[in-house]
Structure formats: structure tokens, C-alpha cells
Amino acid sequence: MSVVVTIAVGPLLKLATTSNRGQASYQRRTIMWPDPNSELRMLVCVHNTRNIPSMLGLLEACCPTKRSPVFVFALHLVELTGRASAMLVVHDTTGSASSSDPQQLHKVPLGRSRHMIQALESYAQRAAGVTIQPLTAVSSYSTMHVDVCGVAEDNCVSLIVLPFHKQPTVDGDMQVINPAIHSLNQSVLANAPCSVAILVDHGLSGPHAVHHVAVLFFGGPDDREALALASRMAEHPAYGSNYSDEVLTLEEDEENEEQLDEAYITEFRLKHVSDETVVYTEKVSNNAEETVAVIRSMEGIHDLYVVGKGGGSSSPLTEGLTEWCECPELGPIGDMLASNDFNANASVLVVQQGMQEHEMAAGMVEESPRKPR
Numbered sequence: 001m002s003v004v005v006t007i008a009v010g011p012l013l014k015l016a017t018t019s020n021r022g023q024a025s026y027q028r029r030t031i032m033w034p035d036p037n038s039e040l041r042m043l044v045c046v047h048n049t050r051n052i053p054s055m056l057g058l059l060e061a062c063c064p065t066k067r068s069p070v071f072v073f074a075l076h077l078v079e080l081t082g083r084a085s086a087m088l089v090v091h092d093t094t095g096s097a098s099s100s101d102p103q104q105l106h107k108v109p110l111g112r113s114r115h116m117i118q119a120l121e122s123y124a125q126r127a128a129g130v131t132i133q134p135l136t137a138v139s140s141y142s143t144m145h146v147d148v149c150g151v152a153e154d155n156c157v158s159l160i161v162l163p164f165h166k167q168p169t170v171d172g173d174m175q176v177i178n179p180a181i182h183s184l185n186q187s188v189l190a191n192a193p194c195s196v197a198i199l200v201d202h203g204l205s206g207p208h209a210v211h212h213v214a215v216l217f218f219g220g221p222d223d224r225e226a227l228a229l230a231s232r233m234a235e236h237p238a239y240g241s242n243y244s245d246e247v248l249t250l251e252e253d254e255e256n257e258e259q260l261d262e263a264y265i266t267e268f269r270l271k272h273v274s275d276e277t278v279v280y281t282e283k284v285s286n287n288a289e290e291t292v293a294v295i296r297s298m299e300g301i302h303d304l305y306v307v308g309k310g311g312g313s314s315s316p317l318t319e320g321l322t323e324w325c326e327c328p329e330l331g332p333i334g335d336m337l338a339s340n341d342f343n344a345n346a347s348v349l350v351v352q353q354g355m356q357e358h359e360m361a362a363g364m365v366e367e368s369p370r371k372p373r
Contacts, residue, residue, distance in 0.1 A: 026156045029194040029354040032228040032264075033158075037068045040232075043157045045075045045148060047181060051163045052119050053205030054347070058161065061213075061233050061304070064129035068232075073155055074120050076113045076136045077144055079180075088147065089136040091117055141180035145187035153193040158354070159229075160192055164200040164338070173340055186329050189309075194354035195225055198329060200338040204304060204347040214302040216295065216333055217249040218317060219261040222308025225353035230306045231268055234278050247278070250285045250294060250317060288320045292336070302346050307333050309352040 031040065040062070044055050055074075064070035080086055091113065117134045124132045137147040152160050165181035166174040176182070189196050215230045217223045227247065249265065272278040285291045309331040310318075321332035330338055334350035 026153065026193075028156065028158050030228075031159055031195055031225055031232070031351075032353070039069045039071055040064075040159070041071045041073070041155065041157045043073045043075060043148070043152045043155070043160045045077055045160070045162050046116060047077050047163060047177065049115055049119075050167060051201075052116055054163070054199060054201035054203075055161065056119070056123050057204040058199060058349070059123070059130070060127070062229070063232050063235050064127060066129045068235075069129040069131070072120075072130065072132045073151060073157065074116065074132055074134045075148065075151060076116050076134070077148075077184075078113070078136055078138045080138050080140045086139040086143075086147075087137075088151070089113070089138070091134040091136070141178075141184055144184050145191055148184075148188050149191050149193060157194050160188060160194060160196045162188060162196065162198050164198055166200070166338075168202055174338070182327075182329075189329055189352055192352075192354060195352060196354070197229075197349050197351045198334075200330070200334075200348040200350070202345055202347045212302040213304045213306060214298055215247045216305065216307045217247060217261075217265070218308070218310065218315075218333070219249075220257055220308060220310060221260075221353040222310055222331075222351055224261065224264050224308070226306045226308045226349075226351040227264065227268055229349075229351060231271065233306075234272060234275060247280045248294070248298070249280075249282050250291055285317055287316055288318050291317045292321070295333070295336070296342075299342065300345070305337050305346055305348045307331070307337065307348070307350055309334060309350050 028038070028041075042059075042062075044059065046052060046055060059070065059072060062070060113134070113136045120132045120134055124130050135151065137144065137151070139147050148160065148162075151157070162185050163181075165178065165185060166176050169175050185198055189198075213230055213233055215227055217227060230247070247268070269280055283294045285294055309329070310333070318332045321336060325332050325335045327335050327338065330348075330350045334348055336342060337346070337348045
């Protein structure tokens, strides 16, 4: 575990490191990468201590090892209140914090951040291949997405993980924590320099909490990114025969995406051809009703669903689902899986693939093709 000098940076919200923003060194903006064993850099955001167990469960499922390490920037998001100034606090391994402006730092409620740091450090000490840098961002919700995206870009992050704006209640329903978090997630998705995942937590906590993962593959860049993450999960050495990774394809691709999908599916199957814990299944669906029936047949089997967000116009496979979508940031399939009508015991991770560097340079961020849903 590396030791990072403690410092707090003021209103510019910039880490005390050389900025990588705009530099050619920021190349890996996605989970998909030619070298799967290169370090995966993640920015994990939390709003409260209830987010910590599920984020640690997801982190453990991402299979960090010394051969394929994960560097995690754990960002505690705190709403700016009173007379405190917006700032980014960088914590050290003891959870202490200092500032170039102590008069402002003492106004920031860091007690909850210290509890978060203790939980993260405890995990990092037990896990191999994990380095965690705790941070606290203090700002208003209206500009918080700028802080999140700035930390991701300055630190060459490949994946931002956000908690869903709802949490399960004791009776199994989903309750809104704060409407502002909903807007924050949407803003991060629209402005992120890399891939983004929203985690809908239904008990995804503790070591080895994930045993049965299902990937629903319709095709397109978001689904390929979701499959890349699930492929990494399938390599976890501790799960063994207790782990299963089911990939279900219900494809209806645009012509320009079909070859990319087929190539990546083939690569995935060849990589896991001798792995009995990975099951690949193809299903034929002609309309949204059949799609829902196929997905409902999987209820009660899996701990975690990993799906691509998708985007663009509706396709016959999901037509009608989009119209009833309560949370568009999850996409129609993610929204259905996260609804109260579906299995309340399964968590859902919805993935949006980041733009590659050449696409961003060409100004294609807003026009980048997304698989229609």
C-alpha cells in the first residue's frame, strides 16, 4: 500500500500532482484494452457509509491481483454547506488531513470520510494487487460532476463507478436518497472522459459477495465494455467452482457494429473456452415481450447483472421498454432489472463505454454511436 502525502487543495479542485489532462499519456479510457493485465485505474464515488460495502464487493469482484493490479481513487462526495469553500482533500493512510487553508478545512465535516478511509484501508491490507487513494470532494451538487470528471481525467482513470440514487429499504422497495444524486449521475455520464458504471445495490457486500454474474449482450460499445468487465470478474482465483458467469446474447445489431461485436464475442469465448464456470448462451428474440420473458426466466439465479446502457433510438427488442423507462441513465434493460418488479435480491451494474482518445480529439463525444435499445 503506497503512502500519499496529505494535502487539501482549494476551489480549483485540482490534485497536487502534475495534471495529465489533455496529455497523450491518458490513453486507456475504457476497460477494454489490448493488454488486459495492465493496471486498471478506477474512480469509486460514495455519498455515505452505506455505499462502502457494495463498492468493496464490486472491487473484489473485479479480480485485483499483483499480475493485474487495480488502483482505486475512492472519492467521498460531500455537499457544500455553510461558509466552507469548495475543495478536494487528499487523505493519507492514517486518515488525517491538512490544508493550505486551515480556516476552511476545519469547516468541512470529515468524520464520515475517516470512517470510509478505515474501511478502505482494512480491505487494502488484506487484498493483493490493490492500491487505494482516499479523497474527499466538497462542492455543490450542481458542479459536483465537474469534480468527479476532473479527478478522473487528472489521474488517467478508465472507469468511474457511481452509486445509484436509490437504496433498498427493509421491505425491498427502492427509496430515493437525494434527487440531486440522480442529476449528478446523469451529468457524469454526459461529461465523463472515460467509461462510467452505475451500481444499483441489492446486498452486494462483503468479500466474495459475487458468485453468479449474468451479462446481457445486445451488441454495441456499451455491451462490449460490460462484457470486458465480466471477463475480468471471471478470472477471480478465489471463486473457483462457486462462481459462474453467464453471458446471454440477444443481438440485433447495426451493420457497422456487427463485426466488432462478433469479434469480441469470439475473443471472449476463446479466452474462457476451458473455464467451466463461464456459460455462453444465445437466445432468439423478435420483440420486447420475448426479451422480457427471456430475462425473467433468469430471476433468482444471479447475484449481479452486468449490462450496457445502450442509447439512441429504440430497437424492436426493447420497443415499449424505453417509453416506460423511469431512469434513462440505466437504459431500458438496466431500468427493468433495477425496478421493484424484478428480483430484488440481485444487484445491477450498468456500463457506458468511454470515448477513445482519437474520438475525443475529433469532437465525437456527443455524436459517438451507441447501440440502440
